[in-house]
Amino acid sequence: MESVTCNHCSNRVLVEKYSEAHTSIQWLDDADRVCPEFARARTAQEGRAWIPTCHKLQQTIDDLIVSGQIGLSLRSYPVPGRLE
Template sequence: MATDAPARRWASEDGDRAQRRRETVADMRLYVEIGLTPVTCSECGVEAMVKKNSEKHTSVQWTPDGVTACPEIQAARAADPNALVLGCAKLRASIEDAVRSGQVVVPDV
């Protein structure tokens, strides 16, 4: 008796892949779009979008203009054009101030 088990398996795997893709898109949206708050650097005025996911985890979305306008990032890139610059200490301090003031909320985890 012939069976279509291989065809069902492939259909199931395609469905699993599609589900993972939908979940990945939803996760990306959650972490890089939803719940972001604008924070302005008290030093240079550059604005970035910020989200606290926990006390220790902060997501920062820089705008292209923000990256080029930040003096700390530009100094690091001037010293080494290939430098991987992960952020700005002055913006980090502004984010900490925003958390203390309640502008940026740290969720209860």
């Protein structure tokens, strides 16, 4: 997996791109604590929120993919239910 740092909040995550449609993001820390955008979204939705990702982080990752810094993974698709 590639280590990616969010341009916006400096949170670091691990990213692996399996296909055009599927990019796996693994958070290394509690998202609420390390990412202001995540924390804000949760507060806005009264604590029960789950947002897929920080949009700033998503943008960061998209930029890296476009610039070729993150390529397609050669690993097989992860087994459903496993985090890695």
